Amino acid sequence: MDTSPIQHFRSDRMPHSLSRRTVLRGLGTAVALPLLDVMSPSRLLSAASPNQSAPLRMGFFYVPNGMHMPDWTPKKDGFKFDLPPTLAKLADHQDSINILSGLTLDGARAHGDGGGDHARSVAAFLTGSHPRKTNGADIQNGISIDQMTAKYVGDRTRFASLELGLEASAQAGNCDSGYSCAYASNMSWRGPTNPMSKEVDPGSLFDRLFAGQAVKETRQARSVREKYRKSILDFVLEDANQLHKTLPAVDQRKLDEYLYSVRDVEKRVGGAEKLRLNEDGVPDYPRPSGVPKELSKHAELMMDMVTLAYQTDSTRILSFMFTNAGSNRSYPEIGVSEGHHELSHHGKSEHKQEHIAKINRYHIERFAYLLDRMKRTPEGNGSLLDNCMLVYGSGISDGDRHNHDDLPILMAGAAGNRIKTGRHLKYKNGTPLCNLYVWMMQQMGAKADQFGDSSGVLDQLV
Known part of the structure; x- marks a missing residue:
């Protein structure tokens, strides 16, 4: 296990090899580096395992209110299946994904507790547990897969895990038929009574990743940066230039592309802080500071x-909620004025099902944007996406039925060549979703043979 401290790049040393923990430093600022060839020279000597030195990452992406399943499920199993309408935007990534049909989330079922399927589906999605029905302080759930895995590998990175989303978390209140808002708005749980709140502000997340790295940004540094409107990168420019001179050409290109990406995101985050005002001079949309009005722009920044x-390598474990459970957000940008939750109770209405399918495609487009970015980010002899295993889906299948079997589950990334991708894998209906989580934990190096309601380790992935 690599527990070495963060190291500052020293320009007086030619990096025949460079620590993965090396950072560029400036006034109160430290910026991490991407994986460079000089950080893992042994990889250049082994073509048999091209990504052996690249870390493996896991991520979980949740969408609410189920799915229009006829537009989600491929008609053919195995390789070379036709992408159904909802997944059509993933055409460029079909060889990097698997669709997993038949997986079930038993913890989201009522088990005598009556209504509340939306809150239960989120609370159970990563825990596999059945949450106690309460809207008081006596919440009770299980530890989630991301936090369980972080116990094994979280100390290898600056952040053991990141919990992100597009809609803020709540820790109290009645959100779904007697279930606390803590269940409905958090899918990551550090312990049975400890939900992990999401970061939804792009500016705050940027500061966590860069301005506060290694050392907290000092008041002086923040004051100088704000006064002269300087970029985070302006303060580490001297370090970056010195490092650039010592790198081989392939790493120079990687460094240039990475620093360009950081500066581009920083500029867009700065632009997002400018609230649009209506004719009365007040914000026309209630949102946290720094969050763009348009959901698509907010999602892209995140x-x-x-x-x-x-x-x-700031973290290897991440969870992301597009919106909270039972979200009734409308999507006027795609011509859907009705609320999402309202539409999910479609009663077989063709109009409502058509609009649900539109929302499903909209969410997938945001996920496709992420896959695009990761696939264009080189790492080792492949891409960043090649070294990830990302789960996308919902704890509800058909929103009208509120069923929790045959869930819409998609997995992206090759997990460092551990997964055969490009397939539709159809499991026996009722197979625990937690079987997948046990497999993922094992790939991350966790010593686990059981999680939640698992009945074994999911097969067919390799």
């Missing part, structure tokens, strides 16, 4: 920083 967080 996905850019997911990429940077993985690329710099």
